[in-house]
Amino acid sequence: MSPPAACCPPLKTVARGACRLVLAGNPNSGKTTLFNALTGLRAQTANYPGTTVERRVGRFKLADMEIEVVDLPGCYDLKAMSEEERIAADVITGACPNTGRPDAAILVVDVMNLSRSLFLVSQVIEMKLPVVVALNMMDLALADGLRVDTAKLARELGCPVVPIIARTGRGVPELRAALQRLKDLPTPAKPARTCSACGECPFKARYAWTDSVAARCLEHGAVQTNPWTEKLDRVLTHPVIGIIAFLSVMLGVFFLIFRIAHIPMDLIDSLFSGLGAWIEQRMPAGDLRSLLVNGVVGGMGGMLVFLPQICILFFCLSLLEDTGYLARAAFVMDRVMRRVGLPGKAFVPLLSAHACAIPGIMSTRVIEDKRDRLVTILVLPLVSCSARIPVYSMLAALLFAHDAWKAALVFTGAYTLGLVAAIVAAFALKHSILKGETRPLVLELPSYKMPSLRTAFLVMLDRAGVFVRKAGTVILLISIALWALATYPRSTPPAEALALQQRATSLAGDEARDMQSQAERLIHHSALANSTAGRLGHWIEPVLRPLGFDWQIGIGIVSSFAAREAVVSTLAVVYGVGEDAVQKNPQSLYDSLRRAQRSDGSKVFTAATCASLLVFYVLAMQCLATQVITRRETNSLKWSVFQFAYMTVLAYTASWIVFQGLRALGIS
Amino acid sequence: MTKPATASEPGTTPASARQYLHELPSGSRAVVQQIDGEDEALRRLMAMGLCVGREIEVVRQGNPLILRLLDARIGVSGRLARRVAVERAP
Numbered sequence: 001m002s003p004p005a006a007c008c009p010p011l012k013t014v015a016r017g018a019c020r021l022v023l024a025g026n027p028n029s030g031k032t033t034l035f036n037a038l039t040g041l042r043a044q045t046a047n048y049p050g051t052t053v054e055r056r057v058g059r060f061k062l063a064d065m066e067i068e069v070v071d072l073p074g075c076y077d078l079k080a081m082s083e084e085e086r087i088a089a090d091v092i093t094g095a096c097p098n099t100g101r102p103d104a105a106i107l108v109v110d111v112m113n114l115s116r117s118l119f120l121v122s123q124v125i126e127m128k129l130p131v132v133v134a135l136n137m138m139d140l141a142l143a144d145g146l147r148v149d150t151a152k153l154a155r156e157l158g159c160p161v162v163p164i165i166a167r168t169g170r171g172v173p174e175l176r177a178a179l180q181r182l183k184d185l186p187t188p189a190k191p192a193r194t195c196s197a198c199g200e201c202p203f204k205a206r207y208a209w210t211d212s213v214a215a216r217c218l219e220h221g222a223v224q225t226n227p228w229t230e231k232l233d234r235v236l237t238h239p240v241i242g243i244i245a246f247l248s249v250m251l252g253v254f255f256l257i258f259r260i261a262h263i264p265m266d267l268i269d270s271l272f273s274g275l276g277a278w279i280e281q282r283m284p285a286g287d288l289r290s291l292l293v294n295g296v297v298g299g300m301g302g303m304l305v306f307l308p309q310i311c312i313l314f315f316c317l318s319l320l321e322d323t324g325y326l327a328r329a330a331f332v333m334d335r336v337m338r339r340v341g342l343p344g345k346a347f348v349p350l351l352s353a354h355a356c357a358i359p360g361i362m363s364t365r366v367i368e369d370k371r372d373r374l375v376t377i378l379v380l381p382l383v384s385c386s387a388r389i390p391v392y393s394m395l396a397a398l399l400f401a402h403d404a405w406k407a408a409l410v411f412t413g414a415y416t417l418g419l420v421a422a423i424v425a426a427f428a429l430k431h432s433i434l435k436g437e438t439r440p441l442v443l444e445l446p447s448y449k450m451p452s453l454r455t456a457f458l459v460m461l462d463r464a465g466v467f468v469r470k471a472g473t474v475i476l477l478i479s480i481a482l483w484a485l486a487t488y489p490r491s492t493p494p495a496e497a498l499a500l501q502q503r504a505t506s507l508a509g510d511e512a513r514d515m516q517s518q519a520e521r522l523i524h525h526s527a528l529a530n531s532t533a534g535r536l537g538h539w540i541e542p543v544l545r546p547l548g549f550d551w552q553i554g555i556g557i558v559s560s561f562a563a564r565e566a567v568v569s570t571l572a573v574v575y576g577v578g579e580d581a582v583q584k585n586p587q588s589l590y591d592s593l594r595r596a597q598r599s600d601g602s603k604v605f606t607a608a609t610c611a612s613l614l615v616f617y618v619l620a621m622q623c624l625a626t627q628v629i630t631r632r633e634t635n636s637l638k639w640s641v642f643q644f645a646y647m648t649v650l651a652y653t654a655s656w657i658v659f660q661g662l663r664a665l666g667i668s
Numbered sequence: 669m670t671k672p673a674t675a676s677e678p679g680t681t682p683a684s685a686r687q688y689l690h691e692l693p694s695g696s697r698a699v700v701q702q703i704d705g706e707d708e709a710l711r712r713l714m715a716m717g718l719c720v721g722r723e724i725e726v727v728r729q730g731n732p733l734i735l736r737l738l739d740a741r742i743g744v745s746g747r748l749a750r751r752v753a754v755e756r757a758p
Contacts, residue, residue, distance in 0.1 A: 077715030081708050116717050116738045204719045233741070237728060331743040334732050338745075440709045440745035441732045444716070 018066040020100065021179070022091055024124060025108030026117055027074035028324075028446040030136040032056075033166040034108055035071040036458050038176075043071075045462050048096065052373075052635050053087050054365065056462075062180055070102070076116070078123045079202075082368065092127050104130040104182050106175070108166070111141045111148055112447070114218060118210035119203075121157065131159040132178050138163045138171070140447065147219040156213045167452055229447045233328070237445070242332035249325070250351045253316045257309055257355045258386070264308040272301030290487060291480070299479025302563055303472050306358055306625065309386075310467055311460045313352055313359040318459040322451035327443055330366075334441045340423050341430035343367060343438055346376045350422065353383040354415075357626045358471070361633050362463060369439040377633055378643050379425040381626050384418040388617060390565045395614045397590045398605050410614065417618050421650070467629075474628045482562045484532075491530035497522035524573050533558050547616065547652070548609035548659040550598055557622070564622045608668045612659035620651035687756060690749035694729045698754035705751055716742060723757060 023038075025031040035043070039058025048055045056071040072091055073084035080086075087096060094101025105124055109117040125131055135150060154161040160178045164171030236242050276293040283289040320326045326348070334344030345366045353360030360380045367373040384392075392414050400406035430436070497519040504515035528534050537554035544554050552574040560567035572589050575596050596604040621627070621644045631640040662668065692698055700722050703710065717738040718724070725736040731746030 076712060080711055080715060082712075113738060113740050116740065119715065119717070203714045204721070207717060207719055207722075229741075233727075233734070237734060237743075239730060327743070331732060331734075334743070334745070335730075440747045441743055442709050442712045442716070442745070442748065443732075443743040445734065445741040445743055 018068055019062075019104070020102045021067055021069045022072055022102045022105045023069055023108065024072045024088060024092070024105055024120065025074060026076055026110060026113070026120060026444075028444055029074070029108045029110040029113075029117065030166040031074060031108040032071060033452060033455055034106070034134060034136065034164070034172075035069065036455055037166055037169050037172050039069060041458070041461070043458070043462070045466055047635065048087050050635070051083060051087065052365075052370075052633060053084055062176055067179075069106075076120060078120065078127075083370065084368075092124060092129060102129065104132065104179070106132050106134055106179070108134050108136050111135050111137050111146070111163075112144070114148070115207070115210045115214035118157075118213055119206055122206060122210065125157065125159065130182050131157075132175065132182060133157060133159060133161045134166075134171075134175055135161055135163045136166050139165045139168070140449075145220070149217045149219070153213070153217040156217065167449075229324075232448055233445070236325070236328045237331055239332065239335065242328065243336065246329045246332055246347075249320070249329070250348075253313070253320075254351070254355060256316060257312050261308040261312050261355075265305050268301060268304050268307070272297050272304075287487075291483065294487070295480040295483035296476070298483070299476045302479055303468075303475040303625065306356060307464055307467065309356045310359045310362070311464050313355060313363070314463040315456050315460040317348065317352075317363060318456040319451040319453075322449070322455055324446045324448045326366075327445045330443060331441070331445060338438055340426050341438055342376060342426055343369065343372050344441065346372065349376055349380060350383060350419075353380040353385060356385050356387070357381045357383070357623065358467065358629050359463075361626065361629050362467070364633065371434050371436050372438055374634060374639065375426050375429045375434050377630055378429060378639065378646075379422040381621055381623065381643065381647065382418050382422040382425060382619060384415045384618060385623075387564045387623065388414070390568050391617045392614070394568050394571075394586075394590065394593075395610050395617075397586075398593060399607060399610045399614075401590070401594075414614060414618050417615070421619055425646075425650075470632050471625060471628045475625045478624045478628075479562055482533075482559065485536070486528060486531050486533040486559060488532060489530070491527060493523045494526045497526070521573075528555065528570075528573050546659070547655040548606070548612045548663075550604055552596075552604070553609075553613065557616075557620075560622050562624055564617060567617075606668045608659050608662040611662060612655040615658045616651045616655040618651075619647060619654055621647035686753045688750050689724075689726070689735075689744075689752040689754055690729075690731070690733065690746050692726045692729065692754065692756065694726055697723060697725045697757040699723050699757055700752060701755050702753040703751065704753070709745070709748055710751065713742070713744065713748060716740070718752070724754070 023031055023035050035056065035058060039060050042060065043056055043058035045054055045056050047053065053073055058069050058071070060067050060069070070091060072088040075082075075085040075088050078085060078089040078092070090096035092102065092105065107117075107121050107124055109121060121131070121133060133153070135148065135153075138148075141148060148163070150161045150163055160181070162171055162175045162178050164175055166172075236245055276297045279289065279293050279297065283292070317326065320329075329348065330344040332344070333347040337344050337346055345368075346364070348366065349360045349364045352363055357380050360383070361377050364373050364376050364380075367376060392411055396407040396410040399410060430438075500515050500519040500522070504512045504519065507515065529537075533555055534551075536558045537551040537556075540554050540558070541549075541551040544550075544557070549557070552571070555574050556567040556570045559570040568589075571593065575589075575592055593605050594603075598604055627640050627644060630643055631637055634640065686701065687698070689698070700718060700720050702720065703714065703718070706714075717740075722737070727734040727736050727741060731749075732743045733746065733749055735742045735744050
C-alpha cells in the first residue's frame, strides 16, 4: 500500500524548538478527552484551510519543550474517501498546507475494541512516524474482566504502549514520560503481516493481522459487556419508545435554554442598556454619542445576547454526546428523517434552531455528508427561533386581542408553518440543486458512560469563542451600518415638536413631562422617517403594497435585518408610541398600531395585513448574525446569499398569497 | 449495478440459499460471505471490521438495524444491510 500522494511540499511554520504531535484515533475512543487532559484551556479551533473540517490545536509543556498537539478528526481508516479521513491522512504525511510533517503521533486506542483500533494504528505506523499508543478505557476493561498484556502489545507493534483512563487523567503522566523518551526511539518497524496474498480485499489482510495481535495480547475473563448498555438500548433504540424518549430529552434541553438562558440574557441586556445610559449621561449629545450608544454598545449587546443560548445548548449536547446517548438519538431519528432526505443526525440541529438558528447551524457539524449538512444549514432559519416570539406576540395581540385561545393558535400555526416549511424546503433542495441520496447510516453506538463535566465545559467555551471571534466582529460592524442607515441623513426636528418643547418649558409638573415626551416621540419619528432607512421604506413600498404593507412597516422590515425582534421597537417609533412603550406598556403600542391609518384613512393593521406580516416573519431570512454563521459554516458566501434569496422569495410569495387570498375571501 | 467486490469463499453456501443481513432475526449470529459493492458508507463499515469471514450478531433487526461487530454496536442502514450476504451460524 503506497502512502497517499502529497498535494504540496510540507511547510515548516512551527516555532523553533517546538515539537509537533498529532492525536489520532477512532471516534468515541476518548481522543478529545485525552486532548483536553493534555492541553486544558490552551486550545484553539479553526478550520482546515478551504474546508469546514475543524482543526483543534493545543499546546503543553514537556520538560522544557513546547509541544503542539493537533487533534485529528476521529476516523477508522486513513485510506477512506471522506473529507475528514483525507485530512487526517494529509496531516500525518505532512501534505496538509500550513502544518508540516508531525514529529510523532499519539494513537488513542479503545481497549474494549482493540482489534478494530489496531487497524488505524497499523496504517499510521506504516507512514513511518514515531508512535505512542495510549490504551484508553482501562477502567471499563477492568470492570469487564478483560486483561491486556501491554508489554506484549508493545513488542508486537514496535512502539510504546501506555495504559490510561483519559476521563480521570490516570496514566497521563506516564504518557508524557513515554513521549519524552520518544526522541530516542527508532521509528517502529512495519508490522508483520500474517496474510499478504489473500485477495482483493485490503481490509481483510489488515484485519487478519489485527485480529491475531488482539488475540495474543488480550485475555478475556468472563466476558460481560456493560449490562446497562444492553438494558438501556432495549428502550432507547426502540422504534417508537426511542423517539418518544428522544423528544422528551430535547424538550428538557429546550426547557433549560428557555428557562435558564433568559437570566444571563436579561443581565446582558440590562448591562448594555445601563452602559448606554451611563455614556448618555457623561457625553454631550451628538453623532459620536449616538454611534457609541446605539451602534457600538447596542450592537455588542445584540451580539452577546446570543451567547447564553449557545453556551447552554453546547454544554447539554456535549453531555449527551459523552454519555453515548446522542448516537442513539441519531439512530432512532434516522428512520423518520430519511423520508425527507436528511440523515437522523440532522434532527438535533433542527430542534436546536427553535431556540436560535445560530447554535443550530453550528451544531450541524455532526452531519458527515457535506450535501446533507448544507441542506440542513440552508433550511434551519425557517424554523421559528425565540427572536420571533416578540413579533408573534405583537401580531397575535393585533389579530385576536381578547381571545387567548385564538392567540395561542396563531403561535402554534406560526411554529408549525416554520417547521413544515423547513421540511418541505429540505425535500425540495434534495430533489433539485443538491440532488443525491442521503448517506446510509453507519454509526457506532458506544457504551453508555458517565459524561465529563470538564469536557462539556471546554466544548462550551470553545463554541462561545468561535462565535465571538468569527461572528462577533461582523455582527458588530453590521449593527453600526444599520445604525447609520437609521440615523443619517439628519433632519431638522418638526416644528410641532419644537413648539411643544417651548410650551413645556413654561409649564411644570406632569403636564410638562407629558409634553416633553410627546415632543421626543415626534422628533424620533421624524428623524427615522427622514433617515436612509425611512427613505428605503418609502422606496420599497410599491413592492410591499401587494402584501398589504405600507412604508412604515417597510421601515420595520429594513431595520429588522439585524435582528427580527427589532421590528417591534421600530414600529413603536414609526407609529409614534415611543420605544419605552414596548417594555413598559405593550398594550399602548398595540392600541396605537390598531388605530394607525394609511394616507387614505383606512386602517393599516387589518386582519389580512397582520396575517400576511406574520407569514412574512415566519419565512423571511431576517437575521444577519445567522447569515454570518452560514457563511462561516459553509465556507462560502454563495450559500449565504442563496439562503437569503430563496427565503425572501418564499416569504414574499407566501405573504402575497395570504394577503390576496384573504382579501378575495372578503376578510380585510 | 455495482459488481461484487469480494468473491465468496469457496465451499460455502450456494448462492440460492444465501441470506442477507437484513433478513436475519434479532439475536442471531452469522458469518459474512460476501459484500456487494464498495462505496463510501460500505467502505466505512468494512473499516470497522466487516469483512468476509467475520462473525457478527444482529442485536436488533429493523431499518436501521443494530449489529455487533468486533465488540462494538453499530447502527447500519437497511440499504447497506441488503448488500451483505451472510451464512447463519448455528
